[in-house]
Amino acid sequence: xxxxxxxxxxxxEICHKGEQNNQNKDIEFQPSSAQEGSQYQSGDCESxxxxxxxxxxxxxxxxxxxxxxxxxxxxxxxxxxxxxxxDYETACSESRNDTDGNLGVPQSPNxxxxxxxxxxxxxxxSHLSLSLEKSAAKPSGRPHSxxxxxxxxxxxxxxxxxxxxxxxxxxxxKRFSNLLEAxxxxxxxxxxxKKKTIIHIDMDCxxxxxxxxxMPELHDKPVAVCHSDNPKGxxxxxxxxxxxxxxxxxxxxxxRDAKARCPxxxxxxxxxxxxxxxxxxxxxxxxxxxxxxxxLSCDEAFLDMTxxxxxxxxxxxxxxxxxxxxxxxxxxxxxxxENMLLARLATRSAxxxxxxxxxxxxxxxxxxxxxxxxxxxxxxxxxxxxxSKEIEYCSQLRNxxxxxxxxxxxxxxxDLLWNYCRGIDHSIVGSVQETKSVGAEINWGVRFNDNKDAxxxxxxxxxxxxxxxxxxxVQGRTITLKVKTRREGAxxxxxxxxxxxxxxxxxxxxxAGATDSFVTLQRIAKQLFSALHLDVL
DNA sequence: ATCCTCCCCTAC
DNA sequence: TAAGGTAGGGGAGGAT
Ligand SMILES: Nc1ccn([C@H]2C[C@H](O)[C@@H](COP(=O)(O)OP(=O)(O)OP(=O)(O)O)O2)c(=O)n1
Ligand SMILES: [Mg+2]
Ligand SMILES: [Mg+2]
Numbered sequence: 001x002x003x004x005x006x007x008x009x010x011x012x013e014i015c016h017k018g019e020q021n022n023q024n025k026d027i028e029f030q031p032s033s034a035q036e037g038s039q040y041q042s043g044d045c046e047s048x049x050x051x052x053x054x055x056x057x058x059x060x061x062x063x064x065x066x067x068x069x070x071x072x073x074x075x076x077x078x079x080x081x082x083x084x085x086x087d088y089e090t091a092c093s094e095s096r097n098d099t100d101g102n103l104g105v106p107q108s109p110n111x112x113x114x115x116x117x118x119x120x121x122x123x124x125x126s127h128l129s130l131s132l133e134k135s136a137a138k139p140s141g142r143p144h145s146x147x148x149x150x151x152x153x154x155x156x157x158x159x160x161x162x163x164x165x166x167x168x169x170x171x172x173x174k175r176f177s178n179l180l181e182a183x184x185x186x187x188x189x190x191x192x193x194k195k196k197t198i199i200h201i202d203m204d205c206x207x208x209x210x211x212x213x214x215m216p217e218l219h220d221k222p223v224a225v226c227h228s229d230n231p232k233g234x235x236x237x238x239x240x241x242x243x244x245x246x247x248x249x250x251x252x253x254x255x256r257d258a259k260a261r262c263p264x265x266x267x268x269x270x271x272x273x274x275x276x277x278x279x280x281x282x283x284x285x286x287x288x289x290x291x292x293x294x295x296l297s298c299d300e301a302f303l304d305m306t307x308x309x310x311x312x313x314x315x316x317x318x319x320x321x322x323x324x325x326x327x328x329x330x331x332x333x334x335x336x337x338e339n340m341l342l343a344r345l346a347t348r349s350a351x352x353x354x355x356x357x358x359x360x361x362x363x364x365x366x367x368x369x370x371x372x373x374x375x376x377x378x379x380x381x382x383x384x385x386x387x388s389k390e391i392e393y394c395s396q397l398r399n400x401x402x403x404x405x406x407x408x409x410x411x412x413x414x415d416l417l418w419n420y421c422r423g424i425d426h427s428i429v430g431s432v433q434e435t436k437s438v439g440a441e442i443n444w445g446v447r448f449n450d451n452k453d454a455x456x457x458x459x460x461x462x463x464x465x466x467x468x469x470x471x472x473x474v475q476g477r478t479i480t481l482k483v484k485t486r487r488e489g490a491x492x493x494x495x496x497x498x499x500x501x502x503x504x505x506x507x508x509x510x511x512a513g514a515t516d517s518f519v520t521l522q523r524i525a526k527q528l529f530s531a532l533h534l535d536v537l
Numbered sequence: 538a539t540c541c542t543c544c545c546c547t548a549c
Numbered sequence: 550t551a552a553g554g555t556a557g558g559g560g561a562g563g564a565t
Pocket of ligand 2: 203204206300
């Protein structure tokens with residue numbers, strides 16, 4: 001059996017380079033956090049000497065237990081919802097089998113693992129994450145794992161779509177820094193009773209549209225972006241165009257399931273450079289029409305047109321969309337409303353290649369029949385909890401008192417639910433926000449035979465985080481390491497080179513002076529890993 | 538009260 | 550074969 005374990009590191013408390021102070025050099029690490037672990041305490045954290053591989057290696061080698069990664073279980077949960085067309089649980093049956101049940105809430109846990117480290121002094125931080133997995137005794141054959149590629153970390157990120165979208169914001173920040181004035185962000189303060197005009201705009205099936213933008217013959221055929229065209233494969237669909245969605249194909253689905261629904265589905269490869277270029281054209285157009293632009297992702301933004309409006313909002317929106325199409329040969333859809341919530345919901349109705357205006361007097365009607373799960377910020381866990389009480393639509397949610405929502409979901413989420421189901425949203429369109437953390441994690445292809453493998457991987461992850469910190473020009477003081485370990489009794493991962501069903505644990509440590517140094521990260525990460533008392537094998 | 542650590546949840 | 554990342558919001562529970 002194989003085992004896999006993950007870990008990640010994270011550093012918090014970032015500070016902009018330049019100002020940091022080191023107060024006490026002596027005490028570089030504050031043992032405090034590390035010890036929390038508690039029982040364990042063997043002092044790993046304190047003495048560097050002890051940290052040595054010895055302790056680690058012993059532990060790790062000694063036990064045979066296996067640990068695996070967890071993605072699968074939870075994943076299933078995340079997606080189950082929609083129309084039931086694609087049952088992720090089935091796809092990931094592993095997870096379910098596993099046993100033990102967990103606690104309470106129905107499949108709540110997500111399986112995602114992440115590892116990260118972050119630092120920060122003030123506002124920035126960095127994350128580092130690693131994942132480890134023990135490899136099966138003999139099958140060394142895996143072509144794409146930490147066991148066979150010494151530069152696995154570096155290579156992995158070149159091909160990861162989630163890494164691309166996850167780091168896009170930092171690139172955007174650099175590219176458009178001249179246009180971003182760090183102003184007020186999201187604090188909900190909408191006291192100016194003035195009516196606003198908000199536009200939410202999102203490119204249609206972005207990754208597919210960009211790749212086929214010069215291939216009109218494919219526009220009405222089902223097409224999806226994926227690394228693999230193997231009809232038995234577990235590669236994930238990144239984006240599917242609208243003809244493909246008619247077959248029930250969605251992002252995140254395994255390619256074998258997509259092919260089963262639509263055998264003639266055309267698979268096209270990723271083109272990250274083109275996504276970057278089209279996103280720049282998209283944002284270039286937006287900034288031309290509006291000074292208040294909030295980027296949500298590479299293909300999606302909010303515009304506060306209240307003060308940039310010269311014409312009818314719908315005509316302006318039409319113009320912006322035409323201009324985007326002219327510049328990119330890709331279509332965008334937009335929603336227009338008086339607040340960000342309604343504008344975003346309007347976009348959904350508008351897709352594909354359309355636009356939709358929701359006047360505030362129609363908001364109540366529009367929301368009544370809307371599923372709670374469709375509200376932004378409400379995912380599988382919250383919506384399932386409500387559904388178990390027979391509350392599925394916004395109209396039903398309006399009958400639940402604020403107190404009851406607070407009790408079940410906490411203050412903030414309770415307020416959000418209460419407001420959103422009534423179409424209330426006071427957030428304001430902001431431009432940039434200060435970085436709070438920086439991290440890196442890998443939950444695929446991570447396999448270790450011994451502690452050396454794990455250490456090598458961890459070091460590479462530290463290097464990655466160090467570079468990212470330097471790239472952002474920030475440093476951090478709190479380093480967090482997260483590790484995934486295969487859950488007891490979990491079988492092989494369903495997904496090729498996946499992490500499977502894992503348990504995640506994390507440890508963090510705050511140091512006196514902010515850092516972006518590889519050597520420092522490496523040292524702290526090692527201590528944190530050791531404090532977790534995990535066995536590699 | 539407020540802060541801190543270790544999670545969980547969400548979205549792209 | 551295939552590339553399951555990243556970051557912020559938020560809560561529980563303990564320390565201060
Ligand atoms: N699970 C996901 C979600 C998104 N993406 C990538 C591919 C998408 O093209 C891009 C933008 O995400 P969207 O949610 O905007 O999805 P699309 O643009 O593909 O479709 P839509 O027309 O619904 O916006 O992010 C991904 O790789 N995996
Ligand atoms: Mg889109
Ligand atoms: Mg989008």
